[in-house]
Amino acid sequence: MNNIIEVKDLKKVYHMGKEKIYAVNGVNFTIREGEFCCLLGTSGSGKSTLLNLMAGIEKASKGSIIIKGEDVVKLNETKLAKFRQNYLGFVFQAYNLIGSMNALENVEFPLIFKRVPAGKRKKMAIRMLKRVGLGERLYHKPKEMSGGQQQRVGIARAFVANPQIVFADEPTGNLDTKTTMEVMDLIHDLARRNKQTIVMVTHDPRLAEYGDKIIRVSDGKIVDVEVRKTDEEILNEQMEASRRAEIEKMEKIEKAKEAKRRKEEAKALKAAGHKKEAKTENTEDKKENEQDEQKTDETV
Amino acid sequence: MKMIDMLKLGLRNLGRRKARTALTVMGVVIGTISIVIMISIGIGMNENYTKQVMQLGSLNTITVGKYQDVIDSDGNYVDYKEQQINDALIEQIKALDHVKVVSGVVEGNVQLTARGKYQSNMSLYVMDKSTFEDFDFPPLANGSYNEEVNFKKPTIFVGPNILKYYFYNPKSRNYDQYEVQPTDPVTLTIQNWEYQQDPKKKARKYPVNMYVFDCDENSEYNYNTYMDKSEYERLYHEYLKTLNVKDRKKAEKKMREYNNIKVCVDNVKYIDEVQEKIKELGFYSSSLTQYTKSSQETSKMLQMVLGGVGAVAMLVSAISIANTMVMSIYERTKEIGVMKVLGCYVRDVKRLFLFEAAMIGLIGGIIGIIISYIMSFFINKFGGKLFEAIMSTGSLWGMTGEGAKFSIIPLWLPVAAAGFAMLVGVVSGFAPANKATKISAIEAMRNE
Incomplete structure (x- = not known):
């Protein structure tokens, strides 16, 4: 090195x-x-x-x-x-x-x-x-x-x-x-x-x-x-760390997807009750989800 | 560092010590108010006086009189002198720089008769009608200056006070006064007691148009009557024929002798220069500027004194800004060190502190200007009595009249004041800002 x-x-x-x-x-x-x-x-x-x-x-x-x-x-x-x-x-x-x-x-x-x-x-x-x-x-x-x-x-x-x-x-x-x-x-x-x-x-x-x-x-x-x-050991540790980071990133994305699914389910339940309100919330939720995804992408 | 970030950071830093910033700003506010108000009062006085003088007549007119009052530089009457004024002099004056129009004025004596029985004997000033507007003659209540010369029915231009007070009925027991209306039929007769009338002939009465000046109470035009030269000359020639043969020559000569010469200068600021030139020609002259000069000097002095008071207030606030900045730098020594370690340029440190100082100045200036406008309003509304008491001297008479303004804030004043306040901030923040740049990055590493 x-x-x-x-x-x-x-x-x-x-x-x-x-x-x-x-x-x-x-x-x-x-x-x-x-x-x-x-x-x-x-x-x-x-x-x-x-x-x-x-x-x-x-x-x-x-x-x-x-x-x-x-x-x-x-x-x-x-x-x-x-x-x-x-x-x-x-x-x-x-x-x-x-x-x-x-x-x-x-x-x-x-x-x-x-x-x-x-x-x-x-x-x-x-x-x-x-x-x-x-x-x-x-x-x-x-x-x-x-x-x-x-x-x-x-x-x-x-x-x-x-x-x-x-x-x-x-x-x-x-x-x-x-x-x-x-x-x-x-x-x-x-x-x-x-x-x-x-x-x-x-x-x-x-x-x-x-x-x-x-x-x-x-x-x-x-x-x-x-x-x-030694140089090699350091390199190995660096690779190990970035692999860990990769895994964490994947986990986070999974988590975000899970959360999204759960939200959609909740939404579907709500939608049955009040249609108009649900509509507006719908779009907001979508936005939020998108933002969440973006954030998790960056969070490394 | 970007400008916008510098702005945010600087304002945030000022907001951190709100009380201290407010107190420092207050100093600038007071300084700005005193400067703005003082200057505005000075301007107000000046403007008022100029307005007063303008009512008396045109400011860019010089008069060279046959019997000329001699006025010293302070506007005081010293002496009077008889001087020979003629066409040659007019030509000489016409040749001077900045002279727009020159017109000789002949004085004639006439008798006016209104409605056939109310009479008035008066002097009449005769000059070229086309020059009236150049000499800032007041507007007319009826008629116009631009009408064609009319020999059949000449026109006289009269001041309103003449119509009001100068006509009376000589045949009535009490010499009844009569206020002539502009529409009343008026006739004019030339008469001069110096000359003997031919006993066989009688001076004619000419019907005339009468146009009335629409002027202020104090105006010189209020008591004067004017007539066009060519129209008057025609009448005068007819008048000569009615005179005793002996006196005709004398009277004819009189027609060519000017009572005074009026000189119109293209700009008020050249009045002195032209008067000086006329003096070099060997003639005394007078202008309204002579009277305004001394009072202008007084008001300039007053403005300077008042401005000085404001300047002292501003100086104090400058010291207070410097003090605040020095304090702030002592407090933020470590922070400045950290900024440097984090990669802040030295010049940005300097700019930041200069900006903060400038902002104190500017904010103070703007608040000061706003308050100044409010104060100016109240001074104009309620200041009359106060000024009457202070300015009891005659030179400022009429200042307390209806609608008079004591404090005038022209548009440039707030701009200049805000700029000046900001400049004061920058200047007083300069040394502290330099001090800040000298703080070493090592301050960040100290652990207390």
Whole structure:
């Protein structure tokens, strides 16, 4: 598999008065396309800085970060913004949802910057929210949702534009154990299905177990790189995931058909009673059914 | 970011802090109201005064008199001067730029007799009938200026007050006054006590048509009588024959001496220029503009002072907009960081904040304009007494008359005011918006 990210001799220096602090000190590593990569380290190890550097949020002092053949270090603000729109998604520890927007609008938000037309945007966001299991909470504000739900919105926002790379900074840092596992499974599953690359920062070795590759960071340097899955294994998992998705899709279509049948039966019963009313309902029901079908088609 | 999305997002952001937005908008509203009302009052005063002066006569007419009052630049009478005015001068003035029509005015003395017994002795101004309309003569209550010259029955143009107050019966014991009706038969006799009548001859009485000016109470035409030059000259020649041979020459010469010259300028704004040129020719002249000038300067001053008050209010609201935007940016630091991480261009961040500031300005401006219209209505309805008290000076007399408007909002004013309010918003939002662009994406990564 190709390397989607190549980090070469990366350094980040902070100046504290006369003292120089090397947050990242000469780091080299690569990340394969479709890989789930975990940056593992204690707090202050420089793992978060490393992630920020890769996303172009902080400027590197030295070295290069080649993502999709482009050196992020050399991009200016405008090009970086464009780059993020096209290739990157973000999941934050503190969710960072916009408080005044409901779930749907939050998920639509990055698409606004991409100039996606409003109708298409909404469709994409709804599909994504359904995918993360929040189909019933489209119009809830962040305040009205639990931490786990908020992070699901955050994940939907990160994945909605189907970016090739998703950066996740301690995505479960504010969540309890049970929710943590659900969220991790969700991220993993989404990434596998769409063959996306994940770069996740964590301090928890158990969460790092999700990774295909674990990069251990300490004092701004890489201590150890553990490759846990081969290219083949990753490919297999991706195929498995898409097969599962296919099956789920079929099931949903079946379900929709079943529901349609049931509705028609109910209609037939009703029609016997009041003809006129039934007529109007008829057409409405048809419309609804059509919409349902469409939605299930998209819900993958 | 698309324009429509920017619009929605900006309005949503303003709606998030409704109280704060409302208070800031209120500042702009007050600023806009003060500017609009102040300017409208200034315009109203100006327009009123111009209307008053227009009633007195045409604004684009200059008069060069034989006995000319000398008026200084403040409109005060200084002196009077006798000057020699003749056809040569008319030709010279005709050659000046912006001069449309020039006409010499001869003064004649006549006696009018209505219904055979009511008489009136008066001066008569004689000039070419074809120039009457150029000099903005008032409309006629009966008849028209465009009729053919008629030597058999000449026409006189009289002011209504002459008919009302100037005729009396000399034979009655109390000199009974009589109000002449335009339809009454009237005869005209030329008479001049300077000249001796030939004892064998008698001045003829000519029946005349009488057309009455339809003019305002204060108009100069109210008390004047005019007659066409060619018609008058015919009568005058006949009159000469009735004079003593000695005086005939004198009287004939008199016919060619102008009492004054009227100059019509193609636009009011060139009045000063033409008057200056006439002065260079060595002649004093007068125009109504001279009288309006000082009052216009006063009202301009007043407008500036009033506008200044509005400007201060606007300045305060500009500061308040800037303050609101800075506060809003502090509050939304993290949000701006998140926007950047999610791929928002720096320029879109800037535009968003500029848009929000502009919207505060525009909304305030529009509300302010609406309230201004309401206030203007009430000022015009109930402001009479107030203005009477403030403007007790004579220069604005008549302003409190029926239907007078104190506050006039011309169409350009609300447009300009809304534009200005928006501009104030943009300008005061500029620094905060720049500040917003400097917020780093790293703000999104901070966990507090």
